[in-house]
Amino acid sequence: MSTHTHELIRLTAAEMAAKLCAGEITSVALTQAHLDRIAAVDGGERGINAFLHVATEEALRTAAEVDAIRAGGGAEAEALHPLAGVPIAVKDLIVTEGQPTTAGSKMLDGWMSPYDATVVTKLRAAKLPILGKTNLDEFAMGSSTEHSAYGETRNPWDVTRIPGGSGGGSAAAVAAFEAPLALGTDTGGSIRQPGAMTGTVGGKPTYGAVSRYGAIAMASSLDQIGPVARTTEDAALLHELIAGHDPKDSTSLTGEVPALAEIVRGADVAGLRVGVIKQLQGEGYQEGVLARFHEALDVLRAAGAEIVEVDCPSFDYALGAYYLIMPSEASSNLAKFDGVRYGTRVLPEDGALTIERVMGSTRAAGFGDEVKRRIILGTYALSAGYYDAYYGSAQKVRTLIQQDFDAAFEKADVLISPTSPTVAFPLGENDDDPLAMYLNDVATIPANLAGIPGLSVPGGLSEGLPVGIQFLAPIREDARVYRAGAALEKLLTKDAEPLWAQAPELAETSEAAAHPAGK
Amino acid sequence: MTDTLTDASPLSFEEALEKFDPVLGFEVHVELNTKTKMFSSAPNAFGDEPNTNVNEVCLGLPGTLPVVNGKAVEYAVKLGLALNCEIAEYCRFARKQYFYPDTPKNWQTSQYDEPIAFDGYLDIELDDGEIFRVEIERAHMEEDAGKLTHAGTSGRIQGADYSLVDYNRSGIPLVEIVTKPIVGAGARAPELARAYVSAVRDIVKGLDISDAKMERGNVRCDANVSMMPKGTTTFGTRSETKNVNSLRAVEHAVSFEMRRHAGVLAAGGTIVQETRHWQEGTRTTSSGRPKSDADDYRYFPEPDLVPIVTTAAWVEELRSQLPEPPADRKRRLLAAWGFSEQEFRDVVAAGLLDEIDETVAAGVSPSVARKWWMGEISRLANARDLEPAALGVEPATISALNALIEEGRINDKIARQVLEHVVAGEGTPEEIVTARGLEVVSDDSGALTAAVEKAMAENPDVVEKIAAGKLKAIGALIGPVMKETRGQADAGKVREIVLAKLGIEG
Structure with a gap:
């Protein structure tokens, strides 16, 4: 890999955008640098495996278009989006015309969407070269990206460890400099927890701030698309690009998209009331994680923030409520995958070819264990006679959690917690213990249940692995998490390199060997 | 089982x-x-x-x-x-x-x-x-x-x-x-x-x-x-x-x-x-x-x-836009049109309530409107395997046809032919009557009198009966006259001429 490439891919998206705008680099060179990086580190036995599909031609075509427009100058060049020409990766849960979308499942092996997700339409309109589709736990169900039908993604900080999940592919790609930006989806923490595990920034916007149209639904009332980046400024730029009302999504919010990048650039925490959630610390949290968390509090306090403690007693039931609501909605959303219209169809090995048996054998073969576990759980929870006790009660808990947040935001402008109770765990560690895996989302889930925005920013290292700090704010107050997150980022990098720049150099696993077939 | x-x-x-x-x-x-x-x-x-x-x-x-x-x-x-x-x-x-x-x-x-x-x-x-x-x-x-x-x-x-x-x-x-x-x-x-x-x-x-x-x-x-x-x-x-x-x-x-x-x-x-x-x-x-x-x-x-x-x-705005309930409307129309219960039921069963209502609104009497829709229009529609409403006959067409009849310019039989030409897309009744020369033969040129004279000459036995006071026998002369005038004679006029020729007071 050339020095030039090495330097290019380590720029932030904002720096890349500035260099593109100034004509110092071309988008083709920038895009090619990332494609080269992907070729170098993503494949092979110990490769990152962040990408399920690499769209070399399409990305270079878009890049060349941007370069041509810029070279042409005039109004058209003026009108280019600030991020035009900066490449991006898209979580493979988000549909893309002309690139396969698998949702990490055998069920959609080879499926091509005939339409673009709204966020993808926005990326195309702004002319960001789409590098490809990133790996995830099947249908976004998991916290480790081990539940992908296409192999696990590895953490660039330690390739024997998980990158978090479900959006481990997007987070690892950004951490490994395979992409400066990526899109993720967050149903219970799938953007923020991988952000924490990989030392990157992950934002979950207010529910409805970004259109869900074209994100393959897991739990409709919890899912939200959001940005993955290395800095809060980059995340803010991407957030601004993808946010806004979409008439195709009835749950999408109307109203102005805040100028988040501007807020990031001027962020400080003087006078900001930062609420520490009593329930999201202590037992179950690793010592090293808590140490970084308390340092973060100290740094914020020193910078003028007022640290207060808030009590959210209903959070004790959040995980339970989440694991009823999420599988209930997922069991319904995944019913459409039956082999009748698209995707995989598996015929029964023997016996009659009735529609029920074809649907049954397709679903038996097409879904992985974690997906089946959640479909069964959700089907049970929605069954007549159990609905009130399970789904009904869980919805009541949800209301209580919203009330806890309402009360907390009376006392604090933003809330803070570790993003995850642990640092990245070794691959395979929680294979036989789904509950232990579920516990990893304990701090991120409440935000989804309440529909509020959250942002995870790097908070330092524990045992050589990244720790994430999460900020939460009231509905529609996404600007507050960016303000607090950016301020902490600034404070922690004042005298040190940013965390993402400290990641160990990756071995080139597959420069000679082309990507495996299908990539 | x-x-x-x-x-x-x-x-x-x-x-x-x-x-x-x-x-x-x-x-x-x-x-x-x-x-x-x-x-x-x-x-x-x-x-x-x-x-x-x-x-x-x-x-x-x-x-x-x-x-x-x-x-x-x-x-x-x-x-x-x-x-x-x-x-x-x-x-x-x-x-x-x-x-x-x-x-x-x-x-x-x-x-x-x-x-x-x-x-x-x-x-x-x-x-x-x-x-x-x-x-x-x-x-x-x-x-x-x-x-x-x-x-x-x-x-x-x-x-x-x-x-x-x-x-x-x-x-x-x-x-x-x-x-x-x-x-x-x-x-x-x-x-x-x-x-x-x-x-x-x-x-x-x-x-x-x-x-x-x-x-x-x-x-x-x-x-x-x-x-x-x-x-x-x-x-x-x-x-x-x-x-x-x-x-x-x-x-x-x-x-x-x-x-x-x-x-x-x-x-x-x-x-x-x-x-x-x-x-x-x-x-x-x-x-x-x-x-x-x-x-x-x-x-x-x-x-x-x-x-x-x-x-x-x-909701109240939508309520104010509701049309008259169908049951109320039927009761109102039954009273207004003066049809028998059976006639009205037949009209409803044929699905022609709207059409007749509109035709009446175009100035045609309810009974005439019913006669056209239940009769000739339904027959033409049936022959084409269509609903009567799908035939494209406008209330104005029936109104125009009816006016031509009332003015004595065409008779019922010709009117039915005109309707068929309307359905075939040849134009308005007025245009068709003119273009095809279907107007009732008036006697301005003496053509009708000539046709009557010819029929009387060819049917002396009928003339004898009429002269003897059996006025119903005039009907037997109408056919030949119609044949002679290609159907365009006014039967009433024929009767007048015959009686005048025989010196009988109509």
């Missing part, structure tokens, strides 16, 4: 009613005639190439989301108001979940415990004018399923060689109207069934919210029937005969199910709670699938849609 008791022969209608009282219940599905579908922008149209009126949303492709069609909500509220229902201030959609290939998401987006309209009633006029009140439990919004065609001998999905799915219908907006149990109809239950469905059809047609063609499935009826022993009040087990798609079939299906239930119950058997299929050929029903009240559709509120909120002001 191995239980012979469930296969006992149906009783006669009279025997059935001697022993049992029927309880009815109807679920009528109305397809709304919005431009687009319930939750997608794909067109709502009938009869197109399979799988052409579809997009990613109504195909339920991964990642898609529904958006409610506001017009469909408006139509549902109007229908609720016309059914004298309360309108919910707040209601939600729900997912009704079941795996079936005509439903692309494997759930139907419907409403469960929060229907948009509820607690209404409809006063149904029976054939003899008696009014029977049917209570409406609810009217809720939902989406239609696709259409399956099963290849193979069974005609059903079980045992089919293969099945084809057409998703053009998938997602078309429906309103399902559910009655409360209807008790006390007795022997008039089948008649009430027909009259109820007919009344619903008239209402949705009057509101212009549905094409209301039963033969196309725009209005579909599921008829629930149970029988309880006379003198008791506990409902029996019901059967649900699905998709009975003509008024006559509704009447026959209810009648047959009453007889079948009575036969089974009288033989000591039990009725299986199940769906039944209507067999038009034999006018019987056949067993469908077992259906219990415990069918578990795992309903839950549709999380991809926001609740529907109706304001009182909007």
Whole structure:
């Protein structure tokens, strides 16, 4: 890999955008640098495996278009989006015309969407070269990206460890400099927890701030698309690009998209009331994680923030409520995958070819264990006679959690917690213990249940692995998490390199060997 | 069915009613005639190439989301108001979940415990004018399923060689109207069934919210029937005969199910709670699938849609737009037109109420309007296998034809020919009469007198009879005169000339 490439891919998206705008680099060179990086580190036995599909031609075509427009100058060049020409990766849960979308499942092996997700339409309109589709736990169900039908993604900080999940592919790609930006989806923490595990920034916007149209639904009332980046400024730029009302999504919010990048650039925490959630610390949290968390509090306090403690007693039931609501909605959303219209169809090995048996054998073969576990759980929870006790009660808990947040935001402008109770765990560690895996989302889930925005920013290292700090704010107050997150980022990098720049150099696993077939 | 008791022969209608009282219940599905579908922008149209009126949303492709069609909500509220229902201030959609290939998401987006309209009633006029009140439990919004065609001998999905799915219908907006149990109809239950469905059809047609063609499935009826022993009040087990798609079939299906239930119950058997299929050929029903009240559709509120909120002001605005209820309108027109009950019923049965009303509004007398629509226009339509209204005859055309007759410029027979030319697209009656020279032969040129003289000369025996005072015999001269004038003679004029020639006082 050339020095030039090495330097290019380590720029932030904002720096890349500035260099593109100034004509110092071309988008083709920038895009090619990332494609080269992907070729170098993503494949092979110990490769990152962040990408399920690499769209070399399409990305270079878009890049060349941007370069041509810029070279042409005039109004058209003026009108280019600030991020035009900066490449991006898209979580493979988000549909893309002309690139396969698998949702990490055998069920959609080879499926091509005939339409673009709204966020993808926005990326195309702004002319960001789409590098490809990133790996995830099947249908976004998991916290480790081990539940992908296409192999696990590895953490660039330690390739024997998980990158978090479900959006481990997007987070690892950004951490490994395979992409400066990526899109993720967050149903219970799938953007923020991988952000924490990989030392990157992950934002979950207010529910409805970004259109869900074209994100393959897991739990409709919890899912939200959001940005993955290395800095809060980059995340803010991407957030601004993808946010806004979409008439195709009835749950999408109307109203102005805040100028988040501007807020990031001027962020400080003087006078900001930062609420520490009593329930999201202590037992179950690793010592090293808590140490970084308390340092973060100290740094914020020193910078003028007022640290207060808030009590959210209903959070004790959040995980339970989440694991009823999420599988209930997922069991319904995944019913459409039956082999009748698209995707995989598996015929029964023997016996009659009735529609029920074809649907049954397709679903038996097409879904992985974690997906089946959640479909069964959700089907049970929605069954007549159990609905009130399970789904009904869980919805009541949800209301209580919203009330806890309402009360907390009376006392604090933003809330803070570790993003995850642990640092990245070794691959395979929680294979036989789904509950232990579920516990990893304990701090991120409440935000989804309440529909509020959250942002995870790097908070330092524990045992050589990244720790994430999460900020939460009231509905529609996404600007507050960016303000607090950016301020902490600034404070922690004042005298040190940013965390993402400290990641160990990756071995080139597959420069000679082309990507495996299908990539 | 191995239980012979469930296969006992149906009783006669009279025997059935001697022993049992029927309880009815109807679920009528109305397809709304919005431009687009319930939750997608794909067109709502009938009869197109399979799988052409579809997009990613109504195909339920991964990642898609529904958006409610506001017009469909408006139509549902109007229908609720016309059914004298309360309108919910707040209601939600729900997912009704079941795996079936005509439903692309494997759930139907419907409403469960929060229907948009509820607690209404409809006063149904029976054939003899008696009014029977049917209570409406609810009217809720939902989406239609696709259409399956099963290849193979069974005609059903079980045992089919293969099945084809057409998703053009998938997602078309429906309103399902559910009655409360209807008790006390007795022997008039089948008649009430027909009259109820007919009344619903008239209402949705009057509101212009549905094409209301039963033969196309725009209005579909599921008829629930149970029988309880006379003198008791506990409902029996019901059967649900699905998709009975003509008024006559509704009447026959209810009648047959009453007889079948009575036969089974009288033989000591039990009725299986199940769906039944209507067999038009034999006018019987056949067993469908077992259906219990415990069918578990795992309903839950549709999380991809926001609740529907109706304001009182909007509902009142829609109420003020409602047309005159069809039953009131019929009573008004019957009185205004002075038709006999039978004549009026025939007009209603022929579906020509609107046409005659419009023709009367164009200045034609009700009886003349009826004569044209029920007579010549229906005949021409029949010959072309069309509905009379589809023939393209405007009320103004009839008004013009009628004026030509009244002015004595054409006679009835010529008028019928002119109508045919109008239907053929040759122009207005006036233009056709002029272009084809069809005007009644006046006697300005003496042509009519000449024709009469010729006929009298050729029929001396007839002339003799007339001269002898048998004036009816003039009729025998009319034919030859008409032949001579190619039908364009005015019979009254011919008579005048003959009498004048013979010196008889008319």
